[in-house]
Amino acid sequence: MDESLETVLVEFDEDSGVGTLTMNRPDALNALSAQLRDDIVAGLELLEEQNEDADGVALRAVVLEGAGEKAFCAGADIGGFSDESAGGTSARSHYDVIRDFPAPVIAKIDGYCLGGGLETALACDFRLASESSTFGFPEVNLGILPGAGGVQYVTKIAGPAVAKELAMTGEHISAERAGEEGIVNHVYADDEFEDEVDAFVDDLAGQAPLAIQAIKKSADMAVHSGLEEGLAYDNQLFQELLKTEDHAEGAAAFAEDREPEFDGK
Numbered sequence: 001m002d003e004s005l006e007t008v009l010v011e012f013d014e015d016s017g018v019g020t021l022t023m024n025r026p027d028a029l030n031a032l033s034a035q036l037r038d039d040i041v042a043g044l045e046l047l048e049e050q051n052e053d054a055d056g057v058a059l060r061a062v063v064l065e066g067a068g069e070k071a072f073c074a075g076a077d078i079g080g081f082s083d084e085s086a087g088g089t090s091a092r093s094h095y096d097v098i099r100d101f102p103a104p105v106i107a108k109i110d111g112y113c114l115g116g117g118l119e120t121a122l123a124c125d126f127r128l129a130s131e132s133s134t135f136g137f138p139e140v141n142l143g144i145l146p147g148a149g150g151v152q153y154v155t156k157i158a159g160p161a162v163a164k165e166l167a168m169t170g171e172h173i174s175a176e177r178a179g180e181e182g183i184v185n186h187v188y189a190d191d192e193f194e195d196e197v198d199a200f201v202d203d204l205a206g207q208a209p210l211a212i213q214a215i216k217k218s219a220d221m222a223v224h225s226g227l228e229e230g231l232a233y234d235n236q237l238f239q240e241l242l243k244t245e246d247h248a249e250g251a252a253a254f255a256e257d258r259e260p261e262f263d264g265k
């Protein structure tokens with residue numbers, strides 16, 4: 001499936017089950033206009049439709065990337081700021097839709113990842129960056145703060161000192177530093193970036209999809225809840241997964257010393 005929305009390209013590869021959304025405003029460094037935010041939501045909905053007639057789970061992972069050579073996303077579109085908040089135009093913001101999306105979403109970051117672009121990456125399940133990428137919250141230069149939870153999320157990941165440094169100075173940090181702080185999962189050499197991301201995504205797409213969905217829910221719940229509530233929730237997810245065909249397949253494959261084939265059933 002290949003579809004062009006106004007500001008987002010949507011692709012789905014049936015063989016691997018991997019969907020790709022490309023934010024396509026390279027001349028504006030993929031700045032988040034209202035249209036782009038709506039198109040990210042619409043693109044995710046199109047990808048989710050791949051599961052509708054599937055026997056099991058067809059969509060195994062989504063890669064979110066930026067078009068052009070320079071940026072993942074340079075943040076909110078500064079030109080379109082005054083008429084809307086940084087949180088999205090429609091009922092649910094693209095940040096929430098990414099967070100709640102059943103398949104894991106991987107931010108593939110090659111270049112600037114700033115402001116709302118960094119908040120978008122933080123909403124994803126994984127952040128994979130090329131070594132020449134840079135990260136920052138430049139909002140303070142406009143007299144505002146990151147409006148979609150950027151300080152909250154970086155504080156949870158890297159602690160308040162790092163969050164304050166990013167948001168109060170507005171300075172960019174290197175991918176290497178972002179990796180050290182846990183803000184990105186992996187930093188790859190520029191010339192190995194494409195291959196490394198493909199390998200990471202393919203591995204993820206081959207895992208048992210219902211388990212992946214449950215793990216995403218569990219980790220996100222841990223961010224928002226106390227430990228006791230989280231442990232009870234994990235136990236409930238565990239009991240549900242024990243009943244799946246994927247679990248039976250995984251156990252059989254282990255016993256038979258072969259690779260499992262998961263269908264998401």
Ligand code: COA
Nearest residue numbers: 027028029031074075076077078079112114115116138139
């Ligand atoms: N919103 C709208 N347009 C943006 C943008 C943004 N957030 N970031 C970049 N652009 C546009 C620039 O206006 C420029 O457009 P033009 O070619 O029509 O003049 C184009 O993208 C390229 O940007 P440019 O500034 O020429 O590239 P650069 O490599 O010299 O600098 C940045 C890159 C990212 C450092 C710089 O563009 C910047 O600081 N952008 C603003 C980032 C920001 O504050 N984001 C948070 C907003 S809350």
